[in-house]
Amino acid sequence: MPRGGHSPDHSDGAHGVQHGGRIDDLPVLEATGELDLAVAPWLRDQIDALFADGARSLVVDLSGATFLDSTALGVLVGAVNTSKERGGRIHLVVTEPQILRVLSITGLSGAFSLHEGRAEVLGARTER
Amino acid sequence: MNALRDEELLTSEREVIEISFPGSVDFVVIARFTAATIGARAGLDLNEIDDLRLAVDELSISFGPLDGESSLRYEFVRDGDTVTVRCTREPAPGRLSDRGHRDDAETVQSQRDLVHWQQARQLSVVLLDELVTSHGGEITDGRSVAWLMKRRGTR
Numbered sequence: 001m002p003r004g005g006h007s008p009d010h011s012d013g014a015h016g017v018q019h020g021g022r023i024d025d026l027p028v029l030e031a032t033g034e035l036d037l038a039v040a041p042w043l044r045d046q047i048d049a050l051f052a053d054g055a056r057s058l059v060v061d062l063s064g065a066t067f068l069d070s071t072a073l074g075v076l077v078g079a080v081n082t083s084k085e086r087g088g089r090i091h092l093v094v095t096e097p098q099i100l101r102v103l104s105i106t107g108l109s110g111a112f113s114l115h116e117g118r119a120e121v122l123g124a125r126t127e128r
Numbered sequence: 129m130n131a132l133r134d135e136e137l138l139t140s141e142r143e144v145i146e147i148s149f150p151g152s153v154d155f156v157v158i159a160r161f162t163a164a165t166i167g168a169r170a171g172l173d174l175n176e177i178d179d180l181r182l183a184v185d186e187l188s189i190s191f192g193p194l195d196g197e198s199s200l201r202y203e204f205v206r207d208g209d210t211v212t213v214r215c216t217r218e219p220a221p222g223r224l225s226d227r228g229h230r231d232d233a234e235t236v237q238s239q240r241d242l243v244h245w246q247q248a249r250q251l252s253v254v255l256l257d258e259l260v261t262s263h264g265g266e267i268t269d270g271r272s273v274a275w276l277m278k279r280r281g282t283r
Binding site: 034036037038040044067069070071073074075077078098102105106107 | 194259
């Protein structure tokens, strides 16, 4: 399956972005595989669609992702900005050390609400 | 990797790998794969190889959005424990005349993509500063070239 399209729900098994249900009232996007300049447009389309549906905050589950480059990170930063404008936040579920390293190098770790698993997202919301 | 194998790789002759592919986002994965292979042959550890893969990916971002019409040429050179990578964007003949007309919707999408790429480019420079020993860009024979150098043990 070509990787360059802009389908609304995109996954080819090895790399993809798809809806992953909800945590509480938060929509979840699952992004798996290598999130590079080929996947970034799909990620952006999916995030845009959720904001268009009225979401203020999102969970982006990167626990199945192994690679994140500046184009995919830029999409996530754009989501942070949109979410902030609406009084929300972007929750990232991250387990891959290299992705955490990318966030650390770029000084963007604090821009997201970082979690090691989905259960932690719910816990963080319950605490507030 | 054992010590004997390690020494064998580090003392072998200089190696050069050249690859070229259409300037489409779908093919950059080939450059990352090559980076991992040559990084391993330079004796980089797994974390350094991950850094090199990401850095090589970031080189392709130096040129702005890939249009599928131009092509990218990567030259990987391993010299002992040092890897140098040069990425050249080769323009397609007649590209400007081919893309001379854009409708409004395409222009808006194009401007949005450009903003996204400018933001990615800023992040890319920050990443490259940390991931490799040195990096830069130049114009050679009218072509844009982005390059990096990574030496073993410098993470």
